Amino acid sequence: MNWWQALILGIIEGLTEYLPVSSTGHLIVAQRMMLGDLTGQEKAAADCFAICVQGGAIAAVLGLYWPRVRQMILGLLGKDREGLHLIFAIVAGFLPAAVIGILANDWIEEKLFHFKWVAWAWLVGGIAILVVDRWMKKGGGSKGVELAEITLKMALVIGFAQCVAMWPGTSRSLMTILGGILVGLRLGAAVEFSFLLGLVTLGAATAKKAVWPVHDIAEKYDHKLGGALLMWDSYGLIPLLIGVIAATVSAAIAVKWMVGYLNRRGLGVFGWYRIAIAIVAAAMIATDFLGLGQG
Template identity: 35%
Template sequence: MDLHYLTVILLGIVEGLTEFLPVSSTGHLILASELLGYDASTWAMFNVVIQLGAILAVVVLYWRTFWAVGMGLLRREPVSWRFLRNLLIAFMPSAVIGLALHDYIEILLGAPQVVAWALIAGGIAILLIERAVKDQRFHGIADIPTVRVLAIGFIQCLAMVPGVSRSGATIMGALMLGVERRTAAEFSFFLAIPTMLGATALELIKKGDQITSAAVGWGSIALGFVVSFLVALLVIRWFVGLVSKHGFAPFAWYRIVAGVAALIWLGVR
């Protein structure tokens, strides 16, 4: 297989595997650029667009939930309005802070060492939070109080540091604030939709020259999108079942091992 298309498929798999796991998809894509030796700036638009493939997987898997909420909004059902309200409130901190700090975030995206240390620190944090959390009183997204939803939104902003993980920050923040595991994971999935759409829109606006040039090629971008979508479909179902039974510790240990390995590799290459 041509090396270019092998890279396309590998990056699509990495995005689909890691977007919704608490291991940082952005961090893995940054480390992949270092490992595979490709020019990350050339592939910037590719990495942005294939994230939408993973987001589409959430829409497909949870279409019944979105349909029920949409119908509930039309019928003015309070639970549907609370569901929508909580998603929008949790999204607002990342929208405001992400826009304000976009240039600084771009600098961090070029620092693989930051990713490695963030993977390790995040893994340790997950282990500590898993042991400390006992109170899980909220079993539905619409049931989470507004103040706690806003706090989860601010905690999600920690993921602007590459390697922290948007889903990991959101899920751990939700657990600390009394949300049970499955609901915390699904809240992270749903919150990814406005968050990633907003981030993608910002990237498209900031990098308009890459939109027209598509240095990687639109055929490659389409292939990466499809691969990301298909892999994410499988991962989301598996992930929800796993954390409902076993928690998040396996991902914490993976983060620590991956971070240490990355530091060693970056130090000796």
């Protein structure tokens, strides 16, 4: 992986991680276009890189939402009741993904990590966004509650909604934001909870990918190396640093823009965008563009 490839992948990760458009889907396309149809050790290293640059997106949200993170830390220390309540809510929201992710991860990677399923997820998610956006513009969800009023039941429902995003192309942000709106959170509160829940979910996914032994690749790596060591052996330190820094900067820009845009215009533009790229994806599959229709 060249430095400019790491830069582009980091920018794509940062821009798309917290927007409801699916970072995984965009990265699958970008990796195939730049790196080709990878197999074995090369594919495992590239997949790990795509997960580990999420660390940059995590860092961006930590910085932008530090006052809220600080409140939760104080809550953990027994100095802020609202912060402690929010911690319990985030734990409740994370539990479904933790359990289902462990049980279904291998099946998901085998069955759903193919471009045709990403394309379908883009289309279905786009239609869902337009339906919810129209409902909201007609007054639906106008009396949503603030984040401080979230209940553990509401958080658990959002957590199960997040599990749907294990289907590549769906978007974790999409499912948690829509889940938050539908259980009664105000749009801004749903977005903030989505970002905060993402700190835990993405952090856990990044840590797991970095240390878990890599299977189904070259024999000398099988059951021995965690993803981070494999990636280090394949790419070295510089591409990872470039990718993480690029993801941090681009994620900060995307999050700031998204929050302001949603407050003014709503979700609709993301629905139309997803439908548009689903149509482009369908064309790629039909023409077997760069072999994308095969995986």
